[in-house]
Each structure stands twice: as C-alpha cells, then as structure tokens.
Amino acid sequence: MERSDISRPTRRQYLGASGAAMLAGLAGCLGGGDDDGDGSGDGDDGESVNVELYTWNLGWLEDSITGWQDDFESEFGDEYTDLSTSWVDRGPSTADILAFFEGRLQAGDPPNVFDTQTTAFARYAEEGLFADIEELDDDGVLDRFSDPSLDLLRYDDTLVQVPFYLxxxxxxxxxxxxxxxxxxxxxxxxxxxxxxxxxxxxxxxxxxxxxxxxxxxxxxxxxxxxxxxxxxxxxxxxxxxxxxxxxxxxxxxxxxxxxxxxxxxxxxxxxxxxxxxxxxxxxxxxxxxxxxxxxxxxxxxxxxxxxxxxxxxxxxxxxxxxxxYMSYHGFGIVETDGISDTTLDASFDFTSVATNQEWQENFLRSTTVLVPNQDAVEAVRNDEEFANNNPLLMQLYDQFTALxxxxxxxxxxxxxxxxxxxxxxxxxxxxxxxxxxxxxxxxxxxxxxxxxxx
CATH class of the missing domain: 3.40.190.10 (Periplasmic binding protein-like II)
Structure with missing residues (x-):
C-alpha cells in the first residue's frame, strides 16, 4: 500500500488552530478541564472521566481490548467519578493513522491514550504532547518492564510511552x-x-x-x-x-x-x-x-x-x-491544555491494566511478537504445553534473548x-x-x- 508523506504541524499550530475557541474546546474534551480553566484538574468538582484508547491496526484484538476496558472500569471505578472508556482503531496505513490523530488534535478532541508504532512518537514528544510517564507512576508499575523496552520509548531522556509490545x-x-x-x-x-x-x-x-x-x-x-x-x-x-x-x-x-x-x-x-x-x-x-x-x-x-x-x-x-527492532509499540498519554490531571492519572491507570501480567500473557498467546512485561514472558516460556505446541515461537524468544x-x-x-x-x-x-x-x-x-x- 502506498503512503503519502505526512506534514508535521507544531504544537503551537495544534493549540492555536482556532484561537480562543480551540482552547475552549480543549478545556472540555474527554473529561478535561476544571471550572476555573487553570488546567489543574484536581477532580474535586467530581468531573466525569472517559479514557479513550486509540490503537494502531489492532482491530483483530477486539475481545482482549474489551477485556482491558472491563477490567479497568471494575478495578478503578471507585477512584474516579463516572468512569468510562472508549476505543478507536485505524490502519494499516501509517499516513492514515497519524492523519486521524492529528485531525483530532486540531479539532481539540484528542484521544487520551495513543498506541504508536516505532519512532512515530518522536514527532509528538518533541512538541510536548505526551506526558512524562515516570511522573505518573506512583505505584511502581514501570518495574514490570525490561530496561531495554523502557529505553526504546524515551525522547531526550524522558520516558514518553508505556511499553506495550515489540x-x-x-x-x-x-x-x-x-x-x-x-x-x-x-x-x-x-x-x-x-x-x-x-x-x-x-x-x-x-x-x-x-x-x-x-x-x-x-x-x-x-x-x-x-x-x-x-x-x-x-x-x-x-x-x-x-x-x-x-x-x-x-x-x-x-x-x-x-x-x-x-x-x-x-x-x-x-x-x-x-x-x-x-x-x-x-x-x-x-x-x-x-x-x-x-x-x-x-x-x-x-x-x-x-x-x-x-x-x-x-x-x-x-x-x-x-x-x-522491526517495530515497537507504546502507549502515549496525551497531554494538551485542558486535559486534567485526573484524566492523565486515569489514562495511566488504564495502561497499567492493559500491560499487566494477565493481559500481556494473553497478548503473547494471541500473537508472534514479544512483550516487555518480564513476568508475562517468563510465565509463557515456562508453560510446557504452550512451548510444546509453539516450538517456533520458543525459537523466536530464545533468539531475542540472545541478541x-x-x-x-x-x-x-x-x-x-x-x-x-x-x-x-x-x-x-x-x-x-x-x-x-x-x-x-x-x-x-x-x-x-x-x-x-x-
């Protein structure tokens, strides 16, 4: 499939596309904003929180993603007011995927969690459109990931993605x-x-x-x-x-x-x-x-x-x-003016569910890729029945470990x-x-x- 070149507007253009109206729209998008408009989003006003996930050509993973959503709402429903989730997927064209995301940015209605492929995140990280993941991690969630998988997703030494798969x-x-x-x-x-x-x-x-x-x-x-x-x-x-x-x-x-x-x-x-x-x-x-x-x-x-x-x-x-690395995917937490701290926290919590051991094991068993959750990889490799039924996958795992x-x-x-x-x-x-x-x-x-x- 042919892909056209992709223009790269700046963050200033994203946020200034429609002047004050644009900023006003951003202040209320996807659970964002607090009443005084200072962007603090402390959640004291009982704001509703919807976390929207945008995935890169993963329509075939619908059953698992629905499971992520259900588990997230069940696990964190008591921590956020009126918590909900939504999901959109595009692909396979890189140009189409990025154009859709940039269109949503310009409209002041970006998804909250963006599953990006390989180095696509760099263009947005440069403009400050992704939150610092380490600042959001208060519970040691990142300890589950291998160091190389974390290093893949840094931009100027800042971790801007939660590792997903590689x-x-x-x-x-x-x-x-x-x-x-x-x-x-x-x-x-x-x-x-x-x-x-x-x-x-x-x-x-x-x-x-x-x-x-x-x-x-x-x-x-x-x-x-x-x-x-x-x-x-x-x-x-x-x-x-x-x-x-x-x-x-x-x-x-x-x-x-x-x-x-x-x-x-x-x-x-x-x-x-x-x-x-x-x-x-x-x-x-x-x-x-x-x-x-x-x-x-x-x-x-x-x-x-x-x-x-x-x-x-x-x-x-x-x-x-x-x-x-032929490809690697991470979840970027979108941070624009008007998206509240509450929504940022909820977005990170969503990724913590999607990348926990249960769902990373599920992803391994459904694909022929690797995941960064070290416990999930170890569990699958030690599953004798799975290993016997998937000898080629075991060879891929061993080869990756060696290299x-x-x-x-x-x-x-x-x-x-x-x-x-x-x-x-x-x-x-x-x-x-x-x-x-x-x-x-x-x-x-x-x-x-x-x-x-x-």
Missing part, C-alpha cells in the same frame, strides 16, 4: 528448498552478512525447486538491516543530515535490482506492504523470508501448522550487525516516519527498474535532507 527481525527459510540446494541457513552461531543473503537468493533458485529465492517487507525501516549490517546509517549522529549515500548503499540496491529483474525476487517484495510478502513465502515457492517475527502469525494463520512448523522452516537471526543487547532502534527524530517512507519509495523504484540505484539514492538523500532542514 517485534524484531528474523530470517525464515524453507527447509525443503535449502536442503535440496545444500545451503546451511543462518543461525546464531553462524549468522550471515547482507551479501550472503543476496548470493543465497540466487543459489536456492538455481539448485532447488524454489521459484524465488528471497522476499521481505520494507516499510518503517523493516528492510534497513541489510544496509545497517554493512555499516550504513540512515542519518548522521545528531540526526541533521542523511548519511546513507555511500557506494555500499548503491551496490546493495543494484544487487536487489538484478535479483528482481532476473526473477530471483518477486516484485511483491517491493510493492506489498505487509501481508503480501508473508503470503508469498507461505505459498512454499520462495526460499527465504526476511522480516518481523510477527509475520509468522500471518504465514501460519493462512497456510496452517501442517506446513509452518519446526521441521519445515528454519528460524534464523537477521544479518549480522543488522539487528534492529537483545545488540538490537538498535531506527532514528528517533520527528522526521523518522517520513524518512522511512522516502527510503521505501525510492529504493523500491530502483529495485523495480524505474530508476537507477544511484539516482534513487540521490533522490532519497535530497528529500531526507529537505525534511530534516524544514
């Missing part, structure tokens, strides 16, 4: 095709470099019944580990200029173009956003899939456990040096989602033969630098 890169190989071609798959003990992937894509097609050698997902930096593994950074250290216009970048992109034009990679690797590449691998005609662990659920749900099991696929790490200290996050700067979209669009154009690799890299560099300087 996803890492992995390699999935068709065992039959690899065995037939005589190729040893990448493992933790024997990881591959980027050029090993590109070479193997040809070898597996030339020496087995595989029609294609490699497919992958690209959006939101999901394909960047290929370049990261070879020492190429997206931006410079201070995030002010593009740093990817190198000979290595062009060389890798030229190889992708050759693989695609010569039929070793399907075009859907450059045109499909999420499900199509996973389905491509699931048809059993492709040697390798590189992407996020969460895609294992897509492959398995469509094609079944009879094919996707520990005997038919090999699970391996990303390119060595290219370990990257956790090496995983990097994409640039945590306000322009990050737009930069990811630029790289996706330009590099895909080169791989599909629409422009040369060098031209695509030059064009991407120009657009990224323009975005960074705006």
């Amino acid at each position: 996803d890492t890169s992995f390699t999935c190989c068709n065992a039959e095709h690899f065995d037939e071609a005589g190729i040893e798959p990448p493992t933790l003990d024997n990881p591959w470099g980027t050029f090993d992937y590109l070479d193997a894509a040809e070898e597996v097609v030339d020496n087995s019944e595989a029609e294609f050698g490699l497919t992958h997902i690209r959006f939101d930096y999901n394909f960047w580990p290929y370049w990261q593994a070879e020492g190429v950074n997206v931006v410079n250290e201070d995030g002010t200029e593009a740093a990817f216009n190198t000979d290595t970048t062009v060389e890798i992109l030229e190889r992708f173009r050759e693989l695609t034009q010569n039929g070793y990679m399907p075009e859907v690797a450059w045109t499909g956003e999420w499900q199509p590449p996973a389905e491509q691998f699931g048809t059993q005609n492709t040697g390798m899939y590189f992407g996020s662990g969460s895609a294992l659920r897509l492959v398995r749900s469509v094609f079944g456990d009879d094919w996707v099991n520990e005997d038919t696929v090999y699970i391996g790490p990303p390119p060595e040096g290219g370990e990257m 956790e200290e090496d995983f990097a996050r994409p640039p945590t700067i306000p322009a990050s989602p737009t930069i990811a979209s630029i790289l996706d669009t330009e590099f895909s154009a080169a791989a599909l033969g629409e422009k040369s690799a060098q031209q695509a890299v030059d064009d991407a560099e120009s657009q990224v630098n323009s975005e960074l300087s705006s």
Whole structure:
C-alpha cells in the first residue's frame, strides 16, 4: 500500500488552530478541564472521566481490548467519578493513522491514550504532547518492564510511552528448498552478512525447486538491516543530515535490482506492504523470508501448522550487525491544555491494566511478537504445553534473548516516519527498474535532507 508523506504541524499550530475557541474546546474534551480553566484538574468538582484508547491496526484484538476496558472500569471505578472508556482503531496505513490523530488534535478532541508504532512518537514528544510517564507512576508499575523496552520509548531522556509490545527481525527459510540446494541457513552461531543473503537468493533458485529465492517487507525501516549490517546509517549522529549515500548503499540496491529483474525476487517484495510478502513465502515457492517475527502469525494463520512448523522452516537471526527492532509499540498519554490531571492519572491507570501480567500473557498467546512485561514472558516460556505446541515461537524468544543487547532502534527524530517512507519509495523504484540505484539514492538523500532542514 502506498503512503503519502505526512506534514508535521507544531504544537503551537495544534493549540492555536482556532484561537480562543480551540482552547475552549480543549478545556472540555474527554473529561478535561476544571471550572476555573487553570488546567489543574484536581477532580474535586467530581468531573466525569472517559479514557479513550486509540490503537494502531489492532482491530483483530477486539475481545482482549474489551477485556482491558472491563477490567479497568471494575478495578478503578471507585477512584474516579463516572468512569468510562472508549476505543478507536485505524490502519494499516501509517499516513492514515497519524492523519486521524492529528485531525483530532486540531479539532481539540484528542484521544487520551495513543498506541504508536516505532519512532512515530518522536514527532509528538518533541512538541510536548505526551506526558512524562515516570511522573505518573506512583505505584511502581514501570518495574514490570525490561530496561531495554523502557529505553526504546524515551525522547531526550524522558520516558514518553508505556511499553506495550515489540517485534524484531528474523530470517525464515524453507527447509525443503535449502536442503535440496545444500545451503546451511543462518543461525546464531553462524549468522550471515547482507551479501550472503543476496548470493543465497540466487543459489536456492538455481539448485532447488524454489521459484524465488528471497522476499521481505520494507516499510518503517523493516528492510534497513541489510544496509545497517554493512555499516550504513540512515542519518548522521545528531540526526541533521542523511548519511546513507555511500557506494555500499548503491551496490546493495543494484544487487536487489538484478535479483528482481532476473526473477530471483518477486516484485511483491517491493510493492506489498505487509501481508503480501508473508503470503508469498507461505505459498512454499520462495526460499527465504526476511522480516518481523510477527509475520509468522500471518504465514501460519493462512497456510496452517501442517506446513509452518519446526521441521519445515528454519528460524534464523537477521544479518549480522543488522539487528534492529522491526517495530515497537507504546502507549502515549496525551497531554494538551485542558486535559486534567485526573484524566492523565486515569489514562495511566488504564495502561497499567492493559500491560499487566494477565493481559500481556494473553497478548503473547494471541500473537508472534514479544512483550516487555518480564513476568508475562517468563510465565509463557515456562508453560510446557504452550512451548510444546509453539516450538517456533520458543525459537523466536530464545533468539531475542540472545541478541537483545545488540538490537538498535531506527532514528528517533520527528522526521523518522517520513524518512522511512522516502527510503521505501525510492529504493523500491530502483529495485523495480524505474530508476537507477544511484539516482534513487540521490533522490532519497535530497528529500531526507529537505525534511530534516524544514
């Protein structure tokens, strides 16, 4: 799915869009505001509190989210006057998700809890639109999370999100095709470099019944580990200029173009956003899939456990040096003028329910991603029946544990989602033969630098 670039209004524009009328609207939105308008929201006036959750492409999780709402209202109903919850979900397009949120901000009616993906939170954290989570945590709720998961969600050393779930890169190989071609798959003990992937894509097609050698997902930096593994950074250290216009970048992109034009990679690797590449691998005609662990659920749900099991696929790490969080989600507590302290506290309490051990275990058992609640992960890993029924998931968990200290996050700067979209669009154009690799890299560099300087 194509995604348009996203403009980035400032907090001043959000709050000043409609002058005094805008501020007056904000003062009464979603339980916000107190009668004297000073924003203190001490709750002494018995204000009603509604916590609205906005999730990122989680419509399929309706039963669990309804459970969060019920448990929250039951557990905290006596602490807040007339407590209620509501929920809205959008996706899968990043542009659509962010545009909806920004439209609500400009209308003075933002949701209270925003489930953001990867670095999307940075643009709003820069403008002061998210509360400091550590200031809201009076009961040690954050102790349940791993330190790396907390560090992912800091902006300028301030924790601006409550950890929700995370996803890492992995390699999935068709065992039959690899065995037939005589190729040893990448493992933790024997990881591959980027050029090993590109070479193997040809070898597996030339020496087995595989029609294609490699497919992958690209959006939101999901394909960047290929370049990261070879020492190429997206931006410079201070995030002010593009740093990817190198000979290595062009060389890798030229190889992708050759693989695609010569039929070793399907075009859907450059045109499909999420499900199509996973389905491509699931048809059993492709040697390798590189992407996020969460895609294992897509492959398995469509094609079944009879094919996707520990005997038919090999699970391996990303390119060595290219370990990257493919995505991570956190709950931001929206803090704008007129949203009261009472509503902020209630919003945080809601996230404490959604991320407690019970619901994080439920999330693990419903998905193929990881969660930051350490007790939930340990409980699931020690569930012998679940482990026996989900051996591939256990391999993903073990791989994450082994590589956790090496995983990097994409640039945590306000322009990050737009930069990811630029790289996706330009590099895909080169791989599909629409422009040369060098031209695509030059064009991407120009657009990224323009975005960074705006």
